[in-house]
Amino acid sequence: MGLQDYRRELDRLDGELTALFAARMAVSAQVADYKRARQLPVLDPAREAALLGRIEALLPPELGGCGTALYSQILALSRARQERAVEPAAENLILIGMPGCGKNTVGALLAQRLGRPFVSSDHLVEAMTGRTIPEIFAQSGEDAFRAEETRALALLCARSGCVIATGGGCVTRAENLPLLRMGGRCIWLQREMDALAREGRPLSLTRDLHEMYAERAPRYRACADLTADNNGSVAQTVAQIVSQLENPT
Secondary structure, three states, rough: HHHHHHHHHHHHHHHHHHHHHHHHHHHHHHHHHHHHHHOOOOOOOOHHHHHHHHHHHHOHHHHHHHHHHHHHHHHHHHHHHHHHHHHHHHHHHEEEEOOOHHHHHHHHHHHHHHHHOOHHHHHHHHHHHHOOOOOEEEEEHHHHHHHHHHHHHHHHHHOOOEEEOOOOOHHHHHHHHHHHHHHEEEEEEEHHHHHOOOOOOOOHHHHOOOHHHHHHHHHHHHHHOEEOOOOOEEEEHHHHHHHHHOOOO
C-alpha cells in the first residue's frame, strides 16, 4: 500500500468513528429523557468505572492509557449532555462571533448576572500551553493553535452550567462544530466591523475583516441558537441576551 492508500483507510475509519460517536450521543439523549421522566440521577460512578475498566481490558497494553483517556472524554461529553437535558440550568451558554466582538467582556458580565462560572477557550489554551495566543501563532503557526483550541473546547463543552467565550475562528474547523452544537446554547455576538478590536488578535491584524466575516458568517449562523447585538453598552447586550433566554420565541 502507498501513502495515499493508508490515508484513504484512515479517512474511512474516521468516518466510521464519527458515525458511531453521533449514534452514541443520540442514545445518550434518549437516556437523558428516560432519567428526566423518572427523576433519576445522571451520574452513575460505578457504571462509568466498570465501563472504563472494560475499555482498558479490550485494548492492547500500549493503547490502554490512551483509550481510557479518550473514552473518559466521551463519557464526560455524554454526561454533560444528559445533565443539560435533565436540568436546563446546567446548559452551557456559548458565545461565538468575530474576533474582537466582545465575547470575553460580555461573557464575564453575563456569567455574573446569571450566577454562573465564566470560562474562555483562549484563556484555557494559554494556560495549557504556557504561551499567549500571539506567541503560539508566531512560534508554531495557526494549525498548532487550532489543535489546542479544539482540545480546550472539548474540555469546556464537557462542563455544565457555564458561560463559555470561544475564539472567533473556532468555527473554521469542522471538528469543533459538533462540540459547539452539543456543548450548549450558542449565542452569536454581533458588532459592526469598524468597532471590532484588533489588538492581540494575529489574524485580525493581517487579514481583511470583511473577507473573514464573509467566510465565517454562514458557520456562525449554522451554530447559533440566539443572536445578540453588541454595538451598545455591555450591560445592554447582557440584558438583551437574558431577555431572550427568559422569553424564548
